[in-house]
Amino acid sequence: MSNSTVISLPQPYIDGDHPVPSISKRVKSAGTLSFRNIKYTLGDTFVNDLRRQFCIHSLQPDPPKKILDDVSGIFKSGMNAIMGPTGCGKSSLIDVLADRKDRKGLSGDIFLDGLPISSTYKYMTGYVVQDDIICGTLTIQENIMFAANTRLGSHVSMAERRTRVNRIIDQLGLTHRADTRIGTEFSRGVSGGERKRTCIGMELVLQPKILFLDEPTTGLDASTARNVMKLLSRLSKRGHTIVFSIHQPRYSIFKLFDRVVVMCKGKIVYNDSPHSILPYFLQQGFKRDENDNPADFALDILIEANQNDAVFYKLVRRYQKTPVYQRIPFEIDEQLRIAAATEPPVIMKKNFRKSFAKELFYISKRTLTNTIRNPSLFLSQIVVAVFVGLLIGLVFFDMDKTVDPGVQNRLGAIFMIVSSQILATVTAIEPLVKERALFIHEIVSGYYRIPTFFVTKLACDMLPLRIAPSIIFSIIAYFMTGLQRSVNQFFIFLLTIFMCSLFGSAICFFFSALLPLFAVALIIVVLIFVVMMVFSGFIVDLSSLYSWISWMKWLSAFRYASNMLTINEFRNITFCLANATSICPTVGTDILNNKRIDYDTHWDRWQNILALAIMSVVFFLLAFIQLILMKKTK
Numbered sequence: 001m002s003n004s005t006v007i008s009l010p011q012p013y014i015d016g017d018h019p020v021p022s023i024s025k026r027v028k029s030a031g032t033l034s035f036r037n038i039k040y041t042l043g044d045t046f047v048n049d050l051r052r053q054f055c056i057h058s059l060q061p062d063p064p065k066k067i068l069d070d071v072s073g074i075f076k077s078g079m080n081a082i083m084g085p086t087g088c089g090k091s092s093l094i095d096v097l098a099d100r101k102d103r104k105g106l107s108g109d110i111f112l113d114g115l116p117i118s119s120t121y122k123y124m125t126g127y128v129v130q131d132d133i134i135c136g137t138l139t140i141q142e143n144i145m146f147a148a149n150t151r152l153g154s155h156v157s158m159a160e161r162r163t164r165v166n167r168i169i170d171q172l173g174l175t176h177r178a179d180t181r182i183g184t185e186f187s188r189g190v191s192g193g194e195r196k197r198t199c200i201g202m203e204l205v206l207q208p209k210i211l212f213l214d215e216p217t218t219g220l221d222a223s224t225a226r227n228v229m230k231l232l233s234r235l236s237k238r239g240h241t242i243v244f245s246i247h248q249p250r251y252s253i254f255k256l257f258d259r260v261v262v263m264c265k266g267k268i269v270y271n272d273s274p275h276s277i278l279p280y281f282l283q284q285g286f287k288r289d290e291n292d293n294p295a296d297f298a299l300d301i302l303i304e305a306n307q308n309d310a311v312f313y314k315l316v317r318r319y320q321k322t323p324v325y326q327r328i329p330f331e332i333d334e335q336l337r338i339a340a341a342t343e344p345p346v347i348m349k350k351n352f353r354k355s356f357a358k359e360l361f362y363i364s365k366r367t368l369t370n371t372i373r374n375p376s377l378f379l380s381q382i383v384v385a386v387f388v389g390l391l392i393g394l395v396f397f398d399m400d401k402t403v404d405p406g407v408q409n410r411l412g413a414i415f416m417i418v419s420s421q422i423l424a425t426v427t428a429i430e431p432l433v434k435e436r437a438l439f440i441h442e443i444v445s446g447y448y449r450i451p452t453f454f455v456t457k458l459a460c461d462m463l464p465l466r467i468a469p470s471i472i473f474s475i476i477a478y479f480m481t482g483l484q485r486s487v488n489q490f491f492i493f494l495l496t497i498f499m500c501s502l503f504g505s506a507i508c509f510f511f512s513a514l515l516p517l518f519a520v521a522l523i524i525v526v527l528i529f530v531v532m533m534v535f536s537g538f539i540v541d542l543s544s545l546y547s548w549i550s551w552m553k554w555l556s557a558f559r560y561a562s563n564m565l566t567i568n569e570f571r572n573i574t575f576c577l578a579n580a581t582s583i584c585p586t587v588g589t590d591i592l593n594n595k596r597i598d599y600d601t602h603w604d605r606w607q608n609i610l611a612l613a614i615m616s617v618v619f620f621l622l623a624f625i626q627l628i629l630m631k632k633t634k
Helices: 046-054 090-097 140-151 158-171 192-204 222-236 274-282 294-307 309-320 323-341 356-373 376-395 406-444 450-481 487-514 518-534 547-555 557-570 588-594 602-633
Strands: 033-042 065-075 078-083 106-112 125-128 210-214 241-246 259-264 267-272
Touching: 033 090, 033 323, 065 090, 065 259, 065 267, 065 323, 078 090, 078 222, 078 294, 090 106, 090 210, 090 241, 106 323, 125 192, 140 158, 140 192, 140 356, 158 192, 192 210, 192 222, 210 222, 222 241, 259 274, 259 294, 267 274, 267 294, 267 309, 267 323, 274 294, 294 309, 309 323, 356 450, 376 406, 376 450, 406 450, 406 487, 406 518, 406 557, 406 602, 450 487, 450 602, 487 518, 487 557, 487 602, 518 557, 557 588, 557 602
Parallel strands: 078 241, 078 259, 125 210, 210 241
Antiparallel strands: 033 065, 033 106, 259 267
């Protein structure tokens, strides 16, 4: 697809469920979306990736799967519905037209007002996802205001943003609920219809020429679904182009449509007015139950076509003989000719640029607000830190400086301290996995740039969630266990605990970005931690391992953290016999020598902290790269 155009902005505001003055005012220059020869094939399956990357040619390759097969059409101002059974390609077509699909396996052309879409296209269109991805701890007004602050360029003043947001809220019929939080899985909030309208409002702040919606009635009851579709219908009557997919609409919703595109097996089999759909299919010999509404009648035919190739190809051939189908290429060519002969209105891309500092401010503000209003994660971290600190403190309470059991208890305490702090970070996986969908939607929609999100995530989320628990745990565990009473040694202990938490957070961040399923990410992270634990030097004597596997000790964060704490505790200490405190045959350095831990120089000690820092940075960088890849694959 081509990548060169600039597109003008209309001025859309819509009414909600209540009458609004001057509804008859139409929008100037409605957007016309045209597309031709769209083909989308999924060929890179897991098996094919294995064959290509690892040269496993014995694996039988998976055949490519056609999702969209030579699809063309034109959507003008009005309600443009894409219907079809599950798996017909309607949602994929919406995603392709909204430029939200990976272009690998995708071919064809998309035009807006006769011009190829460009990098500014995402600022000219709105996209409401099926699952209403939105921040549940913010109010309706705060969510829409966040969209305005992050998506509108610096040329739009703050006063204008507030005016625009308030007007949208009023016209969506949400004024009385503007200060109500959306709600989360733990707290009740707005209704499903109000949630959907809020998502629509977040797209309207851009004043888009095209508004895409993926199955906007999913999850809504009949009355709420009708109200949402009536809202979209009123918007379309003001000259806006509304394009949406829908599965099986009621007749009261179906009659609101201006154009219906019916799909089956990735092909279009009908593209015309909803009023013509009954005679169109009846003329082909299909029988209709007199109680069926037109949408149900069409869907029954498509289900039959899915199961019977003869019926499917009959529908395809019949559609290709219609005047609508035969007119499409000529209409697109005419649009291109007019656009080429007309000087396009220029919207500079710089108008949509936001400074890094402003992006950082608004995202940080939302992140901190989310943390304050949903303190369960932070409080759970504190509770875990207190509980584990007390548990270790009680088990190893006030350890004495005897050869037996003083030495063994100290080594056991160090192992438990390191293990508990790294393993505790797995609690970060679930919230990170849950944020994937929100991140992908917002980054593709142009809310912010990836570096801004990444920095905010580290500075306002991950670090605060690790610093406070590390301090609390260190104070409890260090002084209850009776480790050496030294300010210097305590702060080294605290630093090591924080680095353990930071490393654990980094690896959890990476796998949460890499894997969309919480259970899979959790299993892999825990497995990695267990392997690192084995090579920590506390479970098995590392010098006894075979050379082909002993190298894994250099990848063990448990080993570096344990070595640092062991040096910190044993470097300047002596151990006496249990019944003769004046006889102290063992010094701490003997233990260090026995465990083959270097401790003589500052480098011997601080290389462990450096190793933890490097491993943390590596996994944070891998997470950042994965965020970029997530954006590209959409």
